[in-house]
Amino acid sequence: MYLVNARQMREMDRFAIEKIGIPSIVLMETAGQAVAQEVEQRYPQARLVVIAGHGNNGGDAFVLSRHLQNRGFAVNTWLVGSEEKMTADTAIAYRALVQSRVHVQKLTPKSWNLFCRELSGADVIIDGLVGTGIKGSLREEAARVVMEINKRKDRAAIVSVDIPSGINADNGVISSVAVSADLTVTFACPRWGHFLFPGAGHCGRLIVRDIGIPAWVGEELGIKARLLQDEFISTLIPKRARHSHKGSYGHVLVIAGSQSYVGAPALTALGAIRSGAGMVTLALPESIQSMVVGLTPEAVYWPWADKAGSFAPHSWEALRATNQPRYDCVVVGPGLGHEVDIDWLKQVIDRTSGPLLLDADALNLLGQDLTLTENRMPVILTPHPGEIARIMKMTVQEVEENRQQIAVKFARQHRVYLVLKGTYSIIATPQGTCFVSPRGSSSLAKGGSGDVLSGMIASFINQTGDVLAGLQCAVYVHGMAGELMDEYSGGASDLGLWIGQALQALAQKDRDNHTL
Ligand SMILES: NC(=O)C1=CN([C@@H]2O[C@H](COP(=O)(O)OP(=O)(O)OC[C@H]3O[C@@H](n4cnc5c(N)ncnc54)[C@H](O)[C@@H]3O)[C@@H](O)[C@H]2O)[C@@H](O)CC1
Numbered sequence: 001m002y003l004v005n006a007r008q009m010r011e012m013d014r015f016a017i018e019k020i021g022i023p024s025i026v027l028m029e030t031a032g033q034a035v036a037q038e039v040e041q042r043y044p045q046a047r048l049v050v051i052a053g054h055g056n057n058g059g060d061a062f063v064l065s066r067h068l069q070n071r072g073f074a075v076n077t078w079l080v081g082s083e084e085k086m087t088a089d090t091a092i093a094y095r096a097l098v099q100s101r102v103h104v105q106k107l108t109p110k111s112w113n114l115f116c117r118e119l120s121g122a123d124v125i126i127d128g129l130v131g132t133g134i135k136g137s138l139r140e141e142a143a144r145v146v147m148e149i150n151k152r153k154d155r156a157a158i159v160s161v162d163i164p165s166g167i168n169a170d171n172g173v174i175s176s177v178a179v180s181a182d183l184t185v186t187f188a189c190p191r192w193g194h195f196l197f198p199g200a201g202h203c204g205r206l207i208v209r210d211i212g213i214p215a216w217v218g219e220e221l222g223i224k225a226r227l228l229q230d231e232f233i234s235t236l237i238p239k240r241a242r243h244s245h246k247g248s249y250g251h252v253l254v255i256a257g258s259q260s261y262v263g264a265p266a267l268t269a270l271g272a273i274r275s276g277a278g279m280v281t282l283a284l285p286e287s288i289q290s291m292v293v294g295l296t297p298e299a300v301y302w303p304w305a306d307k308a309g310s311f312a313p314h315s316w317e318a319l320r321a322t323n324q325p326r327y328d329c330v331v332v333g334p335g336l337g338h339e340v341d342i343d344w345l346k347q348v349i350d351r352t353s354g355p356l357l358l359d360a361d362a363l364n365l366l367g368q369d370l371t372l373t374e375n376r377m378p379v380i381l382t383p384h385p386g387e388i389a390r391i392m393k394m395t396v397q398e399v400e401e402n403r404q405q406i407a408v409k410f411a412r413q414h415r416v417y418l419v420l421k422g423t424y425s426i427i428a429t430p431q432g433t434c435f436v437s438p439r440g441s442s443s444l445a446k447g448g449s450g451d452v453l454s455g456m457i458a459s460f461i462n463q464t465g466d467v468l469a470g471l472q473c474a475v476y477v478h479g480m481a482g483e484l485m486d487e488y489s490g491g492a493s494d495l496g497l498w499i500g501q502a503l504q505a506l507a508q509k510d511r512d513n514h515t516l
Pocket residue numbers: 009013027028031053054055056057058059060081087129130131132133134135136137138139142161162163187188211
């Protein structure tokens with residue numbers, strides 16, 4: 001499913017109207033009807049207050065008000081704005097509502113108290129004040145209305161049309177206030193503002209409804225961002241064959257760990273093993289090997305020269321041995337600590353082959369010289385916002401406010417695959433496309449979850465035989481596993497169990513899709 005900004009959504013609309021010939025009023029009617037259906041299904045017999053602005057977001061609200069009234073709901077509809085400023089379609093939707101003998105009240109200083117009383121009597125408040133057309137921060141009257149809506153949050157369900165009013169659909173920024181919705185019903189495809197914070201935190205449950213715009217329009221318009229979904233990921237999950245052996249599922253090499261971070265390599269190995277890797281070799285500083293073995297008996301161990309609990313400067317020479325097996329994907333970084341230097345990393349990069357994933361401390365080293373991976377492909381970087389901020393010499397806040405742009409630009413410029421972790425994780429490719437995973441939970445906001453993810457990525461790259469497919473599977477399944485795990489008690493080392501459950505659920509979905 002495509003993920004768009006406000007301009008791209010307008011282009012999609014225009015394409016549907018001008019090139020396909022769907023009248024704009026039909027799009028509005030379908031959008032309004034879709035929200036009405038969602039409300040009817042979820043809140044039967046609720047007393048409703050519908051709030052409409054004079055833009056097209058308000059037009060959708062007028063349509064849904066008419067349909068819900070016809071369905072027998074008690075609806076009070078308020079216009080916040082003026083009839084003169086209505087768009088052509090909104091004016092049509094407004095006339096149809098009035099001519100259906102529905103009374104629409106206009107918010108004025110005189111009617112303010114009545115408006116507040118009606119809000120207090122509502123079971124459901126529907127917010128059609130402003131949608132993707134917002135400019136800057138909400139004007140005073142709209143901001144006051146939003147604050148009144150939010151005051152009823154405990155007593156009424158709040159449903160936003162398209163996007164909660166006050167959120168910038170391009171970047172999730174809230175300039176002053178925004179509606180805090182329980183349910184948001186959007187149309188055709190989601191907007192970036194639904195997945196970027198702080199706006200994303202105001203959407204509640206997000207429903208995307210088809211309004212008749214064909215999916216291929218996104219491709220026609222060259223939209224490069226997509227939201228990952230169960231249906232798509234379930235087709236990527238590697239199948240297990242009865243007639244197979246450990247070599248069938250790839251060999252992951254993890255070069256990681258130090259005395260202070262004994263668990264990190266074990267968690268990376270766990271991520272790989274619990275997501276189906278055939279073989280995992282752990283290259284560790286010699287002195288910590290005996291401790292890690294107890295944590296991961298499935299791995300093969302490769303002790304490298306040690307200096308005070310970290311990799312010794314020349315430990316990479318282990319890679320010189322001519323009889324070393326071929327590794328299908330190499331992960332470098334988890335728990336390396338600060339003792340290894342950039343020359344060590346350079347040697348490791350130059351002397352290994354196949355897909356290379358740099359995580360954690362390897363990313364900090366890479367920040368000193370971004371040309372290190374220039375001659376190596378494919379390279380995967382998995383920074384959290386703090387790591388990419390260090391690499392790019394920005395603040396974490398700057399990163400968080402520009403997640404999409406930073407991920408896409410960095411991946412393109414340095415020709416790497418980049419996973420910008422966090423809520424919600426973004427996968428960006430060297431070709432400039434990007435994918436957002438809606439999956440995840442605060443159960444993952446704990447040390448070690450990222451180590452598990454790097455192992456999962458390597459394992460899925462090997463099993464799918466494709467870097468992008470491997471990344472998509474790993475990020476998505478990791479997030480799903482987090483959702484299944486208890487938010488409080490689940491730790492990174494418990495993820496293994498939930499990875500299995502997530503994979504089973506996706507595999508079942510794939511089977512269902514192939515059953516007539
Ligand atoms: N394909 C789609 O997604 C469709 C979208 N439609 C709706 O159309 C909406 C976009 O319509 P518009 O482009 O008319 O824009 P909106 O209705 O979202 O916003 C523009 C209106 O909001 C007011 N406004 C803008 N900034 C404001 C601020 N800071 N404070 C207070 N008021 C402000 C403007 O004066 C104008 O009246 C979508 O959000 C959606 O609800 C539907 O009508 C049909 C199809």
